[in-house]
Amino acid sequence: MRALSRPRPSATAVFAVAMGVLVTGCTQAVPGRPDAARPPVTVSAAPAPSPQAPVPLSPDGVATAATGAIQDVWRGAFPAAFGRPWNDIRTFAPVRTGHPATSRPPCVERVADLVGQAFYCPTADAVVWDADTLLPDLHRRFGSAGVMVALAHEVGHAVQSRLGIDAAQAGDPGRYPAVLLETMADCYAGVVFAKLAERPVAGLAVDPKARDAALLALVGFRDPLGVLPGNDSAHGNAFDRVSAFQDGFRDGAARCSGMTVDNRSFTQRRFGSAxxxxxxxxxxxxxxxxxxxxxxxxxxxxxxxxxxxxxxxxxxxxxxxxxxxxxxxxxxxxxxxxxxxxxxxxxxxxxxxxxxxxxxxxxxxxxxxxxxxxxxxxxxxxxxxxxxxxxxxxxxxxxxxxxxxxxxxxxxxxxxxxxxxxxxxxxxxxxxxxxxxxxxxxxxxxxxxxxxxxxxxxx
Structure with missing residues (x-):
């Protein structure tokens, strides 16, 4: 908060707000660690399962189940929302960033460039992620929902690509700034959670507690304080990212695709003083x-x-x-x-x-x-x-x-x-x-x- 000497007048005017998300496209990936200056409140660890309970999936197991489930969601949701068939994503690529012998992943020069990262690369039609650091950390802190929201966000960029947003951005970058693309991808992640809440998949928690964990994962991926929406690397603050997820969850894919710079505003701001x-x-x-x-x-x-x-x-x-x-x-x-x-x-x-x-x-x-x-x-x-x-x-x-x-x-x-x-x-x-x-x-x-x-x- 900033408290200045002159009291503000009583006001009831409000400001329309919006949302951004976890990761960008192939040329720019977002660190998989929360802002060190202000770590988010973490979710308590889940209790150990009873002998009768199913054995929880490992991070790799969650990733396998999630990518299959997310793609299956879009096989139905994409035609329903946009009147055209869904083309399956060509490659899902978990990368062992901790193994020196790992071959170079799609769209990056070195394996080290992917540490703590996940991204969608439109030229290779590939969703790529760090399987040694990023996903285990998300799984430890937020359960399967943390892994799923990260991957659902990246597949959200694939949805954009199939709708022609990549070409539109290349022709008119001001129409689709980075923060808007991230906002749309967060929104598409919300669509996935809503569809899986209707038809759950074994090993992927989508109950209200898990949904809150997914939102906390988004909080952890917010932009550093003071980054403005116009920044080329902006993904959105926590409020805007959570808002976009909620819009997709409640309103569906058409709400996400309809986002523009004219109807979506952002609440990020610079510091008012040193x-x-x-x-x-x-x-x-x-x-x-x-x-x-x-x-x-x-x-x-x-x-x-x-x-x-x-x-x-x-x-x-x-x-x-x-x-x-x-x-x-x-x-x-x-x-x-x-x-x-x-x-x-x-x-x-x-x-x-x-x-x-x-x-x-x-x-x-x-x-x-x-x-x-x-x-x-x-x-x-x-x-x-x-x-x-x-x-x-x-x-x-x-x-x-x-x-x-x-x-x-x-x-x-x-x-x-x-x-x-x-x-x-x-x-x-x-x-x-x-x-x-x-x-x-x-x-x-x-x-x-x-x-x-x-x-x-x-x-």
């Missing part, structure tokens, strides 16, 4: 709390004129207020937001300042529901809280000289929404256990794109 860059875009927690309280007082207050927006108070609420709301609680009796300083410090340190800001905005959302006389308990209240947190964030997207987002803030919101359900908890600490991180991010996006009034009941 000081902001030196902090990695994070304000110290006390400064964040003070600035956010002042800003939220204006924004949330405008939604219920005459209402006293709750200040951020101490560490405790009355005994009857459930601490299960999370690190931030709305204490209706005292009219304050109570914080767990230790938990927020940890979240701030491990994820970034806007992770905590997202939780604070969700509790302001619960307080607003109470001020409007709406129900503050139950799944609808939790859903409204997440949506309002997104709507508040949407008002911070465009810099206006006041309190605004820094590079990485939206990514931090995505991470906390994927890994914790705190933002979706109601005033009693209850939460809809059927919802996944995917659902919370989707609801947050709805608020960011649509503004606050779509979040509120009977509005």
């Amino acid at each position: 000081a902001d860059q030196a902090r990695g875009g994070d304000l110290p927690l006390p400064v964040l709390l003070e600035a956010l309280q002042q800003d939220a007082d204006q924004w949330f207050g405008a939604l219920s004129p005459g209402w006293r927006v709750p200040p951020i108070g101490g560490a405790s609420c009355p005994a009857h207020v459930p601490v299960t709301q999370g690190p931030v609680r709305f204490c209706a009796a005292d009219g304050v937001l109570s914080i767990d300083q230790g938990a927020l410090d940890t979240l701030h340190r491990e994820v970034g300042d806007y992770a905590g800001a997202t939780l604070l905005a969700s509790r302001y959302g619960i307080a607003l529901l109470a001020a409007l006389g709406a129900e503050t308990e139950g799944p609808a209240a939790g859903a409204a809280a997440v949506c309002l947190a997104g709507a508040y964030t949407g008002a911070l997207v465009e810099p206006d000289g006041g309190f605004t987002l820094s590079p990485g803030d939206l990514d931090e919101a995505v991470q906390v929404l994927l890994t914790h359900d705190w933002a979706a908890r109601d005033s009693a600490g209850g939460v809809d256990t059927t919802e996944s991180g995917f659902d919370r991010v989707s609801r947050f996006r709805d608020g960011l794109l649509g503004g606050p009034h779509g979040c509120l009941p009977n509005r």
Whole structure:
């Protein structure tokens, strides 16, 4: 976050956002390691299978199953979406980058150039990946879903090639910048997950937990902070990449192919100052709390004129207020937001300042529901809280000289929404256990794109 001396005016305008992805084409591959400056929250290791459970596939086994399943998806989805037959990909090439005797893979000069990489090469019609480093790391951290989303993204580039995007880009590079191509490929990966959720394949997890793991893998492949969408190597920040995956999952392949520079915008931004860059875009927690309280007082207050927006108070609420709301609680009796300083410090340190800001905005959302006389308990209240947190964030997207987002803030919101359900908890600490991180991010996006009034009941 950036907190400047002049408070920003109360605003409800939002900014249309979009998505980018894991890897580019043959001439440019993306490292298979997350940004070292801000590692994403990782998924807990799965428990060991019981003796009766199927033996999990190895990374190579997952890759074999995934490439077969992904190609099978497109044999049906491509004709259905585009009215033409699918031509099978010529080559799937796992490369043993740790073996000196490995022959040169397609489209690169040396085996060493592929370490930690995966790519699609249109001239060879080949999907190529590092089988010794990249896939085992993805499998260890995200399970089969991590391997599958990487390969589905690369096959997404093959979909583009079959639609003639390569030729169109060569003739008019400005029409298809790198970040748009990556966005489309992320979107096509979402299509694959949706189709496999309808018809699962043994060894490839596509349940909601696995889908969240796939999104966390995308978070790990986001661009470094400060990279702009116009950069030739841009793939997208975590928020934009996850958004594209969700669009493909929900809306299908036609949504992906219809993306253009005119209808798809991106939320990546440069640092606003040298000081902001030196902090990695994070304000110290006390400064964040003070600035956010002042800003939220204006924004949330405008939604219920005459209402006293709750200040951020101490560490405790009355005994009857459930601490299960999370690190931030709305204490209706005292009219304050109570914080767990230790938990927020940890979240701030491990994820970034806007992770905590997202939780604070969700509790302001619960307080607003109470001020409007709406129900503050139950799944609808939790859903409204997440949506309002997104709507508040949407008002911070465009810099206006006041309190605004820094590079990485939206990514931090995505991470906390994927890994914790705190933002979706109601005033009693209850939460809809059927919802996944995917659902919370989707609801947050709805608020960011649509503004606050779509979040509120009977509005």
